[in-house]
Amino acid sequence: MAEAIVSIVVERLGDLLLQEAISQAISLHGVSKQVKQLQVELKRIQSLLKDADARQNESESVRQWVADMRDVAYDAEDIIERYALKIGSRKGGGIQNVLKRFVSILGEAKAIYQTSSEIREITNRISTLSSHLQKYGIKFVSKEAGGSSSLSEEIREQRQTYGHAEYNVVVGLKDSLKEVVAYLTEEIKYKYKVISICGMGGLGKTTLARKVYNHQQVTSHFDCRAWACISQQYRKRDVWKGVLISLISPSKEQREEIELKTDVELAEKLCEIQRQKKCLVVLDDIWKVEAWNSLRAAFPMDDTNSRILLTCRNEALASKVDPSGHIHKLPFLNDEESWELFQYLAISRRSEECTIKENMNILGRKMVRYCKGLPLAITVLGGILATKQTLEEWNQVHGNVKSYIHQQDGLPISIVLGLSYDDLPSHLKLCFLYLGHFPEDFEIRTTMLIQMWVAEGLIYRMQHIGSNEETLEDVGERYLQELVQRCMVQVGQKSSLARIKTCRLHDLMRDFCMGKAKSENFLHVINIDHESNEEREAPIGEVQRVAITGGSSPMRHGFTLPSTSQKYFHLRSLLTFSVPLKEQSMLRNFKYLRVYMGMDFTPKINSLIHLRFLSMRPTNVRSISSLRNLKCLQTLDLRGTEWPGIVPNDVFRNMEHLRHLYLPFYSKFRGKLQLPNANKLQTLVNIPANDLPSNFTFNCLQVLKVDQNNLSESWTITQMEMSCPQLYQLRLRGNMEKLPEHDKISQHLA
Numbered sequence: 001m002a003e004a005i006v007s008i009v010v011e012r013l014g015d016l017l018l019q020e021a022i023s024q025a026i027s028l029h030g031v032s033k034q035v036k037q038l039q040v041e042l043k044r045i046q047s048l049l050k051d052a053d054a055r056q057n058e059s060e061s062v063r064q065w066v067a068d069m070r071d072v073a074y075d076a077e078d079i080i081e082r083y084a085l086k087i088g089s090r091k092g093g094g095i096q097n098v099l100k101r102f103v104s105i106l107g108e109a110k111a112i113y114q115t116s117s118e119i120r121e122i123t124n125r126i127s128t129l130s131s132h133l134q135k136y137g138i139k140f141v142s143k144e145a146g147g148s149s150s151l152s153e154e155i156r157e158q159r160q161t162y163g164h165a166e167y168n169v170v171v172g173l174k175d176s177l178k179e180v181v182a183y184l185t186e187e188i189k190y191k192y193k194v195i196s197i198c199g200m201g202g203l204g205k206t207t208l209a210r211k212v213y214n215h216q217q218v219t220s221h222f223d224c225r226a227w228a229c230i231s232q233q234y235r236k237r238d239v240w241k242g243v244l245i246s247l248i249s250p251s252k253e254q255r256e257e258i259e260l261k262t263d264v265e266l267a268e269k270l271c272e273i274q275r276q277k278k279c280l281v282v283l284d285d286i287w288k289v290e291a292w293n294s295l296r297a298a299f300p301m302d303d304t305n306s307r308i309l310l311t312c313r314n315e316a317l318a319s320k321v322d323p324s325g326h327i328h329k330l331p332f333l334n335d336e337e338s339w340e341l342f343q344y345l346a347i348s349r350r351s352e353e354c355t356i357k358e359n360m361n362i363l364g365r366k367m368v369r370y371c372k373g374l375p376l377a378i379t380v381l382g383g384i385l386a387t388k389q390t391l392e393e394w395n396q397v398h399g400n401v402k403s404y405i406h407q408q409d410g411l412p413i414s415i416v417l418g419l420s421y422d423d424l425p426s427h428l429k430l431c432f433l434y435l436g437h438f439p440e441d442f443e444i445r446t447t448m449l450i451q452m453w454v455a456e457g458l459i460y461r462m463q464h465i466g467s468n469e470e471t472l473e474d475v476g477e478r479y480l481q482e483l484v485q486r487c488m489v490q491v492g493q494k495s496s497l498a499r500i501k502t503c504r505l506h507d508l509m510r511d512f513c514m515g516k517a518k519s520e521n522f523l524h525v526i527n528i529d530h531e532s533n534e535e536r537e538a539p540i541g542e543v544q545r546v547a548i549t550g551g552s553s554p555m556r557h558g559f560t561l562p563s564t565s566q567k568y569f570h571l572r573s574l575l576t577f578s579v580p581l582k583e584q585s586m587l588r589n590f591k592y593l594r595v596y597m598g599m600d601f602t603p604k605i606n607s608l609i610h611l612r613f614l615s616m617r618p619t620n621v622r623s624i625s626s627l628r629n630l631k632c633l634q635t636l637d638l639r640g641t642e643w644p645g646i647v648p649n650d651v652f653r654n655m656e657h658l659r660h661l662y663l664p665f666y667s668k669f670r671g672k673l674q675l676p677n678a679n680k681l682q683t684l685v686n687i688p689a690n691d692l693p694s695n696f697t698f699n700c701l702q703v704l705k706v707d708q709n710n711l712s713e714s715w716t717i718t719q720m721e722m723s724c725p726q727l728y729q730l731r732l733r734g735n736m737e738k739l740p741e742h743d744k745i746s747q748h749l750a
Contacts, residue, residue, distance in 0.1 A: 001520045002070040003049035004426035006042050009073045011460040013039045030112035034119040041126045076122045083115040161206050161284050163213045163227030172337035173208050180212050184307050185221040193301055194325035196318035197311045200487040201416045202376025203330050205311040223277040230286040236294050240266045247273050270298040279306040286312050289320050315485040332373030342368045345382025363394045367401050372507050380405050417512040420488050430458050431479050436517040437547040437575045443492045443502040450476035451635040455595050455612035497750050545573035637662040650674045698724045708734025
């Protein structure tokens with residue numbers, strides 16, 4: 001993950017340098033050469049970090065080296081951003097002309113000198129860490145060399161699958177089995193060349209594929225069958241040879257001939273067999289499109305009655321293998337299916353003298369519910385409890401069910417789920433870990449999540465935007481879609497426009513996410529219902545993000561975060577869920593805070609000049625004048641707050657980066673509302689129609705929700721509509737005389 005952090009910092013530095021060049025601002029005046037050199041040093045270290053991240057389990061030295069590099073990257077970003085905000089531009093800006101210049105020429109010279117020294121120190125730290133590679137004896141093996149650690153080799157061997165090995169009991173697959181068998185064998189009704197079984201790790205994709213592979217209707221329909229386990233490490237030639245041998249059952253002489261064939265001859269022979277005969281080839285556990293692209297030459301897609309059945313965790317991959325193929329999404333087990341599987345594993349196989357008491361059944365059902373329908377977790381749990389004979393032993397497992405499931409012998413669930421995480425590109429790893437902020441079973445509003453990603457800098461324009469019209473939020477939506485397609489994030493509700501409205505994590509995936517986020521020092525989660533004061537101080541080193549959850553019992557005095565502790569000095573994100581802060585003034589100590597979501601509002605919030613995302617839902621707002629100083633804000637959400645009477649109309653005027661503004665119902669302003677750069681605004685919610693100037697042109701506005709304060713008056717939206725050419729969602733509350741003319745409505749309106 002450190003590689004992802006460094007990558008973001010490199011892009012951030014490049015973005016600042018680019019903005020400086022384009023706008024001729026002096027946000028980096030006096031230190032731009034040092035910033036360029038720092039960017040070069042960080043780029044140089046990226047190639048090492050990519051390998052080091054993957055090998056942290058091998059050595060404590062490697063793990064420490066990665067952690068040190070992660071801290072260096074965070075410190076570098078803080079130094080540059082602090083300087084850019086402090087110096088500003090000759091026009092009175094900061095980061096991209098944000099803050100007024102508030103230091104004298106003498107003060108500016110002092111800031112330049114200090115920042116130059118800090119950058120040199122960072123550069124020296126990078127050089128020192130690089131030299132430690134030899135001292136630690138760390139040697140990185142390139143992927144081209146084909147090397148792998150003993151751990152990854154062990155995992156690969158344990159994950160090797162075979163078509164003939166079936167489980168004695170399979171629960172919850174009856175409908176899926178019938179459906180997939182039909183797709184393969186009913187040729188007149190179904191014309192699919194490729195059928196893909198997709199789902200989260202541990203859901204039973206390989207188990208279903210085995211049942212299909214050995215089904216009587218399938219064995220009688222196809223002339224020959226072959227099973228190949230691809231996984232994340234495979235050899236193309238070995239896969240082709242294995243499939244060919246399975247399809248033709250060669251003699252000893254034929255095997256020798258196969259060994260002598262070139263890759264081209266192997267591919268040609270496989271295509272020939274699949275066109276001559278009706279073959280079924282199972283490609284189990286395929287991970288990357290690149291893997292299919294290297295194998296596809298041996299599998300014809302036309303002029304053949306042969307079929308391919310593949311299993312994967314990525315729906316997008318399945319679509320690319322065959323856009324006209326069928327994707328079968330494997331469902332989770334329901335409650336009764338889960339209990340049936342658990343009973344067989346933990347109860348049914350017991351000897352008569354080891355009877356299960358009613359209390360043990362009750363405990364069993366409680367533990368099964370934690371598995372949330374994931375067959376692998378239920379299988380692990382059942383195997384554990386099959387060896388426990390007494391109610392006391394079951395109580396012990398029940399009290400620590402998470403630990404038992406995640407830490408069993410063999411191939412732990414954390415490793416099975418971790419394979420999906422390891423396969424993510426670096427930028428998606430950070431976005432995935434960010435989901436650990438949210439409580440168990442929490443329905444995450446995707447608009448809010450993506451706005452947080454943008455505020456944290458996890459999405460950057462320089463590398464990830466496909467077109468000039470694509471916004472950072474559009475990119476974030478693509479990121480989320482990819483996490484869904486990889487079966488790592490579950491879709492909750494869909495919007496009226498068929499977009500993902502809410503999402504969530506499966507409980508076991510959330511446990512993995514939080515564990516990984518903690519080990520990477522990415523996020524510290526505090527559950528006030530479960531943790532003692534000592535445990536709240538658990539993280540070692542600087543804390544970057546904190547989520548405070550729990551609060552099942554009412555808290556009169558709120559929760560106190562040790563804001564004076566040095567480890568919280570660089571806090572970037574603070575999210576509280578139904579937990580008030582005991583001392584609201586503590587917020588002012590978090591100078592680098594970018595994201596804050598909570599129930600507390602204090603005038604001291606004006607010192608958080610780095611803040612980009614602010615959500616106060618719900619809270620009692622007495623005055624919002626302190627918001628004037630938050631000039632880097634991108635998202636401001638005040639829905640659900642008690643609006644403090646008549647508000648000055650210029651409170652948002654200086655927020656030139658504001659992209660999303662959510663006001664409470666019945667907002668009232670003193671005069672016409674003054675908004676910042678209208679060209680950046682994408683969302684305006686609960687805007688009072690009477691208080692909005694008519695001379696604005698919102699070129700980027702996509703979502704507009706307008707309130708008519710006086711419902712007895714009538715009004716028209718024509719002028720407002722004409723000023724929003726990109727609008728796709730419009731909600732109106734009020735009394736309209738007539739709808740706008742059809743040629744005045746945005747062509748994007750959905």
